[in-house]
Amino acid sequence: xxxxxxxxxxxxxxxxxxxxxxxxxxxxxxxxxxxxxxxxxxxxxxxxxxxxxxxxxxxxxxxxxxxxxxxxxxxxxxxxxxxxxxxxxxxxxxxxxxxxxxxxxxxxxxxxxxxxxxxxxxxxxxxxxxxxxxxxxxxxxxxxxxxxxxxxxxxxxxxxxxxxxxxxxxxxxxxxxxxxxxxxxxxxxxxxxxxxxxxxxxxxxxxxxxxxxxxxxxxxxxxxxxxxxxxxxxxxxxxxxxxxxxxxxxxxxx
Amino acid sequence: xxxxxxxxxxxxxxxxxxxxxxxxxxxxxxxxxxxxxxxxxxxxxxxxxxxxxxxxxxxxxxxxxxxxxxxxxxxxxxxxxxxxxxxxxxxxxxxxxxxxxxxxxxxxxxxxxxxxxxxxxxxxxxxxxxxxxxxxxxxxxxxxxxxxxxxxxxxxxxxxxxxxxxxxxxxxxxxxxxxxxxxxxxxxxxxxxxxxxxxxxxxxxxxxxxxxxxxxxxxxxxxxxxxxxxxxxxxxxxxxxxxxxxxxxxxxxxxxxxxxxxxxxxxxxxxxxxxxxxxx
Numbered sequence: 342x343x344x345x346x347x348x349x350x351x352x353x354x355x356x357x358x359x360x361x362x363x364x365x366x367x368x369x370x371x372x373x374x375x376x377x378x379x380x381x382x383x384x385x386x387x388x389x390x391x392x393x394x395x396x397x398x399x400x401x402x403x404x405x406x407x408x409x410x411x412x413x414x415x416x417x418x419x420x421x422x423x424x425x426x427x428x429x430x431x432x433x434x435x436x437x438x439x440x441x442x443x444x445x446x447x448x449x450x451x452x453x454x455x456x457x458x459x460x461x462x463x464x465x466x467x468x469x470x471x472x473x474x475x476x477x478x479x480x481x482x483x484x485x486x487x488x489x490x491x492x493x494x495x496x497x498x499x500x501x502x503x504x505x506x507x508x509x510x511x512x513x514x515x516x517x518x519x520x521x522x523x524x525x526x527x528x529x530x531x532x533x534x535x536x537x538x539x540x541x542x543x544x545x546x547x548x549x550x551x552x553x554x555x556x557x558x559x560x561x562x563x564x565x566x567x568x569x570x571x572x573x574x575x576x577x578x579x580x581x582x583x584x585x586x587x588x589x590x591x592x593x594x595x
Numbered sequence: 596x597x598x599x600x601x602x603x604x605x606x607x608x609x610x611x612x613x614x615x616x617x618x619x620x621x622x623x624x625x626x627x628x629x630x631x632x633x634x635x636x637x638x639x640x641x642x643x644x645x646x647x648x649x650x651x652x653x654x655x656x657x658x659x660x661x662x663x664x665x666x667x668x669x670x671x672x673x674x675x676x677x678x679x680x681x682x683x684x685x686x687x688x689x690x691x692x693x694x695x696x697x698x699x700x701x702x703x704x705x706x707x708x709x710x711x712x713x714x715x716x717x718x719x720x721x722x723x724x725x726x727x728x729x730x731x732x733x734x735x736x737x738x739x740x741x742x743x744x745x746x747x748x749x750x751x752x753x754x755x756x757x758x759x760x761x762x763x764x765x766x767x768x769x770x771x772x773x774x775x776x777x778x779x780x781x782x783x784x785x786x787x788x789x790x791x792x793x794x795x796x797x798x799x800x801x802x803x804x805x806x807x808x809x810x811x812x813x814x815x816x817x818x819x820x821x822x823x824x825x826x827x828x829x830x831x832x833x834x835x836x837x838x839x840x841x842x843x844x845x846x847x848x849x850x851x852x853x854x855x856x857x858x859x860x861x862x863x864x865x866x867x868x869x870x871x872x873x874x875x
Contacts, residue, residue, distance in 0.1 A: 393769045414768065421771035433762050437637055439819045444762070450755040452770055457754045457820075484817065510769075 343370040345404075346508050346540040347392070352401030354384070354391045361387040365401070365565045369557075371507070374534065374541040376551040378575070379561035380584050385544045386429065388561065389510050392542075393426055406507065418451065425501035429512040429544075431493060435486035441496050442468050442481045448500035471499040475529060491522035495529065502533055509534075511543035523547075527554070548575060601843065608842045613729055620731035620795050621834030621852060623739040627788045628804030629812070629830025630746050633823045635785060636809045637761050639691075645802035646695040647677055647789050650702035652798050654790075655723060656709035666735075666794060673790030677782050726797030728838075728848040738791055746784055750823070753777065758819060796849045807856035808833060811863040833859055 347369040354362040362384040369375050377385045390396040392403050394414025403410040408420045425448070445468045472478040475495040480488065488496065494515065501509060514530075515523040531554060534541060545551050551558060551571055558574035560566040560583045567579045608614050635644055654672030655665040680698055684691055710720070722730075750757060759767040760774055768774055785805075792801050812825035837852030844851075 390765070394771075395765050395768045416771055418771060424769065426766065426769035428763070428765055431763065434637060434639075436813070437762060437819075438813060438816045438822045439758065439762060440817070443758070443819050447755055447759045447762070452756045452759065452767075452772055454752045455755075457751055482817075 343372065345369065346371050346406060347542065348402075348404040349392060350402045350404075352388070352391060352403065353399050354387050354396060355399045356387075360563060362391065362561075363564050365559075365561070367559055367565065367568055369508075369540055369542055371540050372538055373556040374543070374554060375557040375559060376555040376571075377542070377544045377559045377561055378546070378548065378551060378583065379566075383562045383583070385561055386512055389426075389512055389542065389544060393424070393510060418453065422451065422504060423507040424510065425506045425508070426510045427494075427497050427501065427512065427514040429514075429516050431497060433485070437486070439485055440481070441472070441477065441483050441485055441488070444485055444496060445471055445499045445503050448503040467503050468499075471503040472496075474502065474533070475499045490517050491525065494518065494522075494526050498529060498533065502537060505537070507538075507540060509539045509541045509543075511541065513544050513546065548580075551575065605839070605842045614838075614842070616731050616733065616736060617728045617795075617848060618835065618838050619736055620728055620739060621838050621848075622831045623736065623743050624788075624792045624795055624804055625808070625830035625832070625834035625852075626827050627739070627743050627746050627830075628792065629808040629827035630743075630750055630823065631781075631785050631788055632805040632809035632830065633812065633826040634750075634757060634761060634781065635805050636813070638781075640782075640785070641802065641806045642692055642695050643677075643680070644785060644789055644805045646680070646699035647673060647786055648793065648798045648801040649699040650676055650706075651790060651793050651801075652706040652723060653702040653709070655793075656706040656713065659713045660709050669793060670787060670790045673786040674783055677786035678779070681779070681782050722797070723793075724797050724799050725847065726793065726795045726800065726849045728795040728852075731795050735791070735794060742784075742787055742791055746788065749780065749784060754823075757781075796852075800849050800853050803853045803856060804830060807853070807860050811856070811860040814860075814863040814867065829856075829859055 345368050349368070350366050352362060352365045353360055365388060367375075377388065379385055387396060391398040392405075392410070394410055394416065397412065397414070405416060406420050406423055408417055410416050442465075446464050448471075449464045449467050469478065469481070472481055475498050477492065477495045477499060480492060480496065485493065485496065497514075515526045518526060527550060530541075533539070543555075545555075552575060555571055557568065558571050559568045560574050560579055562583050566582050567574050573579070609618065635641060651669060651673055654668050654676070657672070658665040658668030661668075680695070683698075684694060687694060756767070756772055756777060759770065760772060760777055764774055789801055789805070792804060796804060808829035809826045811829050812822050816822035816825055833856040834852050837855035838848060840846065840855060841848040841851035
């Protein structure tokens, strides 16, 4: 049996009085790609943020690489180093003077107490190698505020791969890109997945991409409605349960 | 060639111990303000530091009313006040600048009412408002030096963590950074820097030391590392130049330093444009 990279058991997140996510359980095997699909407001982002410890959870357990995530969101540093997260919208203050190379170097850093000049040479080499692999080495000295949407996504992939990782968690990572840039992004992502052996948990609205690339699908609408291979989870019956029957009729006509 | 008498007078002035202490105090304050200021403006805490400076008058006036040395009251007051305001800001649905406005104007009002009960403060209200860098003592310098070392250690040892928190908090949390702890530590250091600088610069001008060098450094920098170094250097450099201007023209010291910071800021705004024109 393949190694379980991520195990979620009975996870619930409450906001004020309602359950944003309720009793969700699933497991992610090493090297596989799992998509979370569901309508807006289904709790997809809440679920991944609770898994990462960004949002607190009220019930359930999360095990990442066999280590439990505490209720306060703490995980051993060596496990944290194995995870990379790309948010839905990478919103940052565009007046911040940070270059592409500096951003990618933050992915390399262990982020503990350290003298700023320790490991600079190693870091520089790793950043360079990562930028070469995402075809962004020419952007190295540019401020990130000067980049296009597609370039930022490539640089964020370099941030992920500047250190070996096991688990990538993507929250609609190509959001905001045009069709061509989105296609380029997925092409690069799956090329890197092959090379790096990443396990991926991603939120997606692109059901065609999910059918083409993902091994498993979780249909979420506050609760986990179904999970399985794309053929099973994205069947008209299951889609109707997640999105409503109107959506399925429309989707099949087009 | 004879040295002009004005220069001789100024050199003699800087031989006096109180001027040397003032110069050293200015440099230490400039370095601390510049170092923390670089993160303060990016985290949009400029107005927070201003409000903190204004509200410090309340701490001073309460100290005077209770017959305690204002310097002793100031630092604990600044820290508690900053933590209290941060707690309030995180739990209110009001706009940050509006809430800060309420806090600092009401603190000022209460401080002035309290001072009216104290009677005549021997230092005078002017010294509280604009500071008196020439009155900086050796103990003040020792405190400032310890605080500067703490700031450098904090920023230096957690530089990449601070960068990631400033850039994108969820990304930092996903990497296991205790963001709340780091933010609180930063606020505590910032409030100590503001508190300790008030004696020299006064409640009205203290935030200039945090904000102006950092803004000038931002205009001149193309990497984050340069930005922090420029900010600290401009903070210290403007203090030295401001003190020299103050001694040369017999002007008030604190305002002279702030006016120098403004000159540097204007130059930083103009230089890149001149450079672009030159290339065009």
